[in-house]
Amino acid sequence: MTNTKSSAQLPFGSVGFHITSALPLQTLRGIGMHHITSHDYHWDNRVRKNSYVLLQYTISGKGSFQTPDHTYPQQTGDLFLVQVPGDSQYSLPDDSEYWDVLYLEFSSECLPLLYHIHLSCGPAFHLEASSTLPEQMKQLYADAISNQLASVFDNSKAAYAFLLDLADYALENPALSSPRVTLAKNYLDSNYYNTDLNLDEVADAVGLSKYHLCREFNHLYGISPGKYLANLRLQKSCALLLQNRQHTIAEIASMVGFSNDNYFCKVFRKAFGTTPTQYRLQNQNYDLVRVLHDSHSRVPSDK
Template identity: 40%
Template sequence: MNHSEESRGPKQTSVSFHFITPMPYILLKGVGYELITSHDYIWDGRNRTGDHCVLQFTLNGCGEIETGGKRYSLKPGDAFLADIPGDHIYRLPSDSTKWEVLYFELSHLALHLLHEWIDINGYIFRIEQGSQLERLLWGTYREAIEDSYYDMYQCSRAAYSLAMALASHLVALASSIPLPRFVERCKAFIEGNLHQSIGLQDMAEFSGCSKYHLTREFESRLGISPGRYLTRMRLERAATLLLEPVNLTLEQVAEQSGFSNANYFGKVFRKYTGMAPGEFRKEGDLYQIRRVIRSGQ
């Protein structure tokens, strides 16, 4: 474990953890508090290397995150989850004098646990003052800087507690702000017809609204268009089929996941994942490929 205390603004306290484990545990990889006052504070996820995700929670002041071509202001109580590397930039904006934050670095497995609820709520969400989750964040931070996580298992315990509390929080948020019924119908239609030749017109007719309205609301709520969501779900289904012990042919995988033929399937799979289906079948890392697919939207 590395413990450092330095000054980028008036105050910064951070702790990083380095444990080597053969098991795929969710681990807490770093914890920190920072009061940011310099406009040189810019983190561009596209240029970063790493194997973790960041949960950053605004305590005071105002920050900014840019993702998917849009900018979002981050005020007290706002939090975001960012995959590293990933398509985002977060910074102290020019019209803000300070940004006070707590941040937590978790291994990528945490996103795998949370992805269903992130799809509904998005990567930016609220954590209310005095909530159970906020108390857990402060408790985890205090334990970390007091060197309470002295081995891999203590570190993993803290990470799972944080990830599970976050999942519960996101479930509650999703329940309090349900998706419009036609968006839910569209999602269900896509997920139930991945092997069929369907398009935006079919989705709109099943959902009971126009193509324009469906696309606008679907993307607004889920951060991805219906067409891209269909492609993503097909690729994830194909990745799962590639790893099945029955060793399906590429033609069978393509047919069962909704691609017109193996050649087209191979081109799309390589475009989104950077590898051919056969290469992936040898690698066999389903979580990693899902992360790549989802980060590419």
């Protein structure tokens, strides 16, 4: 890797990558830095043919990004992240003299991470001044124009590392919020072990109808509250199976909110393809086992 350069030191231009590997790798297929001054600049993602994930970051100036529901002014530090083709478009608005951008095009294998980021921040958001992501993007561009991404694996490693950092940032800095729905999630986090817990109770606790709770919860987190609760209980059971080997399967089922161990085993096997007992045995050769989840939200301690 080369030393990080400021955008003032980098030339405007673009670099494309033709990936010949048959492996389903997450890759950078194109990257560029443009100085846009023409008001004819307009891209309609609904009619574009190639399939990829586009990230466009504003270095300076002003642009506009539109979805069917919202228009997002793009100014210094803003970015949008979208699937192409898709129902969005972006342009240089009439009230802007210029728009300096850095754009990155990722292969469609990156779509799962795109969806994950959208759940937390939506399709457009601002990077805080403390974020290292702008410098990472500039470094990727510098590496691309200096041929530092010379192999498929160099390319994929760089692309994936950046996208993971972006996903990590999105999870730590969620832009989407709904106080009552957040309270509902917190209520589930704090009461998952209660076998009588149900959505009526949660809805009453946060002052929403069950219908609105389910709709808004799914909109904010991309999952129904019932499914979230089931996943939370399974996550907790995995930790207990590995870190509390003195407990029986029936005891663990009760500790995480399942009414009986038979139903717990059925749900566990459907989710993981193995029984709780087999899961515990498969991981008994380690002195210590860490259970990792794809979220920064911490599961509450055992009750």
